[in-house]
Amino acid sequence: MAQHFTEGIHDETVEIRIFVPSKENAEQRNIRRIIEEKASAQSIQSYVRRLEPVKVTGGETAGRPFELLKLEDAKELYEKLHRSKVIVAATSGAFVRRDPSSLPVRRKQLLSLEAFVRYKAPFQLFRTPADTVRFSTPFRDLFSSIASFDITDPRVLPLHIFDHVNEWDALETDISQKAFQDAFGGNTRRLDSGRREWSRAKALHGGDFLVISGQRLPKGFHWDVCRKKGEKHLMTTHEVWEFKNSSCYCNVYPDGYIRAGQGNFSARKVWPRK
Numbered sequence: 713m714a715q716h717f718t719e720g721i722h723d724e725t726v727e728i729r730i731f732v733p734s735k736e737n738a739e740q741r742n743i744r745r746i747i748e749e750k751a752s753a754q755s756i757q758s759y760v761r762r763l764e765p766v767k768v769t770g771g772e773t774a775g776r777p778f779e780l781l782k783l784e785d786a787k788e789l790y791e792k793l794h795r796s797k798v799i800v801a802a803t804s805g806a807f808v809r810r811d812p813s814s815l816p817v818r819r820k821q822l823l824s825l826e827a828f829v830r831y832k833a834p835f836q837l838f839r840t841p842a843d844t845v846r847f848s849t850p851f852r853d854l855f856s857s858i859a860s861f862d863i864t865d866p867r868v869l870p871l872h873i874f875d876h877v878n879e880w881d882a883l884e885t886d887i888s889q890k891a892f893q894d895a896f897g898g899n900t901r902r903l904d905s906g907r908r909e910w911s912r913a914k915a916l917h918g919g920d921f922l923v924i925s926g927q928r929l930p931k932g933f934h935w936d937v938c939r940k941k942g943e944k945h946l947m948t949t950h951e952v953w954e955f956k957n958s959s960c961y962c963n964v965y966p967d968g969y970i971r972a973g974q975g976n977f978s979a980r981k982v983w984p985r986k
Contacts, residue, residue: 726852727757728799729789731806731825733779734765739841740803746844747801754851756799761785763806769816778822781808786828786949787968790870793833794922794967799851800829801836810876811947813983823872827879828949831867832924834858859884860925863933864899864912866892868924870968873948875905906943908955910935913963922966934965939979946970952983 728751732744748758763779781789786808792798806825814821826835834854838844861867866874867883875896882888896902901911916932923929937946939955946953948968955961962979963971972978 724797726797726799726855727759728801728851729792730758730760731781731785731800731802731804732760732762733804734763736803743803743838743841743844746841747803747838750844750847751851756851761789763804766817768819768822770818771820773819778807778817778819779804780817780822781806781825781949783809783812783950790828790832790949790968793829794924795920796923797855797926798833799836799854800825800833801838803838805837808872808949810872810949811952812950813947813952823879827881828872830871830879830881831858831883855926858925860927863929865889866896866902868929868966869910869935870948870964870966873904873946873964873968874902874910876947877905903940903942904937906946907940908942908946909938909940910964911938912936918963918971919965919969924966929966934963934971937962937964937979945982946979951981953979954982955979 730744730747733740736744744760751758764782765777766780767775767777802825807822808825808828809817810821810823826837829835834857836847838847871880880888880892883892896904901909904910913934913936916930918932921928921931922933938961939958941958944955946955948970951970953962953970959977960979961973961977963973972980
């Protein structure tokens with residue numbers, strides 16, 4: 713068992729979230745049905761989520777529609793995979809917004825669904841019926857491919873919030889771990905891509921027991937995030953928070969939940985507006 717985690721998750725219930733294009737063609741509908749049938753045969757509940765088409769601006773892909781998770785689906789998915797065993801599947805390319813408030817949407821502001829759930833849940837892309845035929849692994853066995861790691865490991869971070877520029881696709885390797893540390897700092901205190909300071913909180917409060925890689929985090933585990941000399945806006949897939957000055961801070965939890973700080977030094981949510 714990874715050090716510093718508490719006991720492992722006991723609920724062995726597994727579910728699969730299937731993300732499908734806004735307008736499925738006949739082949740994609742057939743692929744979805746095959747996935748649902750495979751899941752049902754393994755006593756796994758399927759939940760289908762439909763993507764929405766959004767045209768991006770700027771660069772070589774200007775005017776091209778991308779299939780994006782709805783804001784509420786991105787939020788719900790990330791929270792869910794920190795509480796139970798979730799498999800994520802897609803029948804087409806799928807993306808989440810790095811900045812939910814941005815209109816128009818630029819390609820560089822999109823994060824692939826695979827990167828979004830990386831290190832937190834198994835991901836499978838089924839583009840053709842042949843992909844479903846070749847796929848013979850029992851769904852529950854997919855969790856064995858997710859490595860356990862220490863709570864000081866960067867894979868515990870909500871990486872889409874911490875780094876709004878890069879996709880870290882090889883943090884299981886020493887080389888990538890060193891590159892991450894060189895870019896952002898050590899284990900207990902790091903500077904994110906916006907140069908805000910993330911410190912692992914000593915006073916744990918609030919929330920559920922969250923789960924990463926099949927292991928439970930200490931209840932209330934989070935980071936104290938302070939602006940210092942960094943950027944004033946912190947973005948999740950469904951919210952934007954503002955740090956008015958260098959002393960402003962908030963609490964960020966592994967499942968993407970942000971809790972306001974106390975008093976006059978608290979960051980405040982500025983999008984969506986009430």
